[in-house]
Amino acid sequence: MTERPLHKRSLAIHAGTRRSQYGEMAEAMFMTQGFVYDSAEQAAARFQKSGPDEFIYARYGNPTNRMFEDRIAALEGTEDAFATNSGMSAVNGALMSVCRAGSHIVAARALFGSNLYLLDLLTRFGVEVTLVDGTDLDQWRRAVRPGTTAVFFESVSNPTLEIIDIQAVARIAHAHDAIVMVDNVFATPVFSQAAAQGADVVIYSTTKHMDGAGRGLGGVICGTRQFIRETVEPYVKHSGGAISPFNSWLLLTGLTTLDLRVREMSRSALAIATALQSHPGLTRVIYPGLTDHPQHDLAVRQMAEGGTMLALEVAGGQDGAFRMLDRLRLILISNNLGDAKSIVTHPATTTHQRLSEEDRARLGITPGLIRLSVGLEHPDDLIADLRQALD
Numbered sequence: 061m062t063e064r065p066l067h068k069r070s071l072a073i074h075a076g077t078r079r080s081q082y083g084e085m086a087e088a089m090f091m092t093q094g095f096v097y098d099s100a101e102q103a104a105a106r107f108q109k110s111g112p113d114e115f116i117y118a119r120y121g122n123p124t125n126r127m128f129e130d131r132i133a134a135l136e137g138t139e140d141a142f143a144t145n146s147g148m149s150a151v152n153g154a155l156m157s158v159c160r161a162g163s164h165i166v167a168a169r170a171l172f173g174s175n176l177y178l179l180d181l182l183t184r185f186g187v188e189v190t191l192v193d194g195t196d197l198d199q200w201r202r203a204v205r206p207g208t209t210a211v212f213f214e215s216v217s218n219p220t221l222e223i224i225d226i227q228a229v230a231r232i233a234h235a236h237d238a239i240v241m242v243d244n245v246f247a248t249p250v251f252s253q254a255a256a257q258g259a260d261v262v263i264y265s266t267t268k269h270m271d272g273a274g275r276g277l278g279g280v281i282c283g284t285r286q287f288i289r290e291t292v293e294p295y296v297k298h299s300g301g302a303i304s305p306f307n308s309w310l311l312l313t314g315l316t317t318l319d320l321r322v323r324e325m326s327r328s329a330l331a332i333a334t335a336l337q338s339h340p341g342l343t344r345v346i347y348p349g350l351t352d353h354p355q356h357d358l359a360v361r362q363m364a365e366g367g368t369m370l371a372l373e374v375a376g377g378q379d380g381a382f383r384m385l386d387r388l389r390l391i392l393i394s395n396n397l398g399d400a401k402s403i404v405t406h407p408a409t410t411t412h413q414r415l416s417e418e419d420r421a422r423l424g425i426t427p428g429l430i431r432l433s434v435g436l437e438h439p440d441d442l443i444a445d446l447r448q449a450l451d
């Protein structure tokens with residue numbers, strides 16, 4: 061009998077579980093930096109080659125971290141994964157492990173600020189970086205060339221929610237054997253089929269939806285077993301990027317409800333976008349799930365739903381946006397996302413303040429733009445809060 065594959069929702073609860081001799085129900089937290097050997101010979105043998113349930117040092121691997129890595133790999137549909145101590149550590153690990161002086165990276169320009177910083181850092185070591193408008197396939201075609209090491213982009217850009225066509229960019233990159241690396245935070249593993257769509261490496265900040273309660277930093281790099289164990293692991297384990305077993309343990313429980321949470325947040329995001337679409341206090345409502353989003357069809361094809369994030373342009377520029385934010389009662393002003401608590405951010409003065417005004421304008425980050433991460437509160441309460449603030 062061939063086994064029917066489990067749904068992601070089921071995998072998020074069971075995949076990767078390792079039980080100790082006690083048969084514990086909940087995943088155990090192995091809060092240990094190291095492991096004891098029965099003999100000197102065993103220690104020597106393990107340093108030569110460790111089996112799947114043999115560990116040496118938590119910077120290299122740990123049973124709780126391994127459970128999290130196996131679970132996320134199962135969800136993402138990749139052979140393996142390596143967990144890191146932050147999302148940035150994951151991006152750094154993926155990029156640094158494939159680059160050397162003379163490497164060439166092509167990246168989308170609309171990136172999280174720290175991602176842009178990292179790319180700039182690489183240029184100090186002789187890596188050439190070409191930035192393109194990620195939604196313009198002709199720019200990718202012109203930039204990727206024989207010898208290009210990797211392409212890198214956020215599948216849904218922050219904060220203006222442009223969708224980059226993973227399949228099309230992968231086709232362009234693969235024609236020159238470039239590795240396709242996708243920072244997939246906004247899509248989440250629930251809506252993502254990035255690996256099936258051609259991504260070779262899928263990167264998450266687990267600080268966001270996977271934790272879901274804003275408790276701890278974490279990240280993960282997903283890819284083939286060979287890439288993760290032979291390319292990524294040596295770099296990350298020797299450069300100190302390993303995640304704490306405590307954070308992996310938080311994430312293992314976070315993942316059990318990821319599917320339910322993210323679907324509910326996406327439903328609420330659509331309800332909010334629809335309810336506010338014609339509010340006179342807003343000059344723009346950007347949500348990939350609305351049919352007026354310029355890439356709505358691509359969003360549906362790539363993610364099935366619009367996701368948990370919205371961008372709203374408040375009338376009256378920065379003054380208007382600030383006045384509205386200051387009047388919110390339920391929705392919190394902060395800069396995380398994917399949390400159970402709804403969060404608003406004013407990108408131009410916070411997450412993207414380091415960019416020049418010209419660069420912000422080019423990315424569509426106008427003074428009135430606010431980013432909303434939709435949480436798990438009742439959507440009617442969120443709509444009421446946004447309405448009273450806008451009114």
Ligand SMILES: *Cc1c(COP(=O)(O)O)cnc(C)c1O
Nearest residue numbers: 146147148172243245265267278
């Ligand atoms: C938050 C975020 C990161 C960085 O993750 P940290 O966990 O904060 O290090 C990278 N990329 C995107 C798209 C993010 O939203």
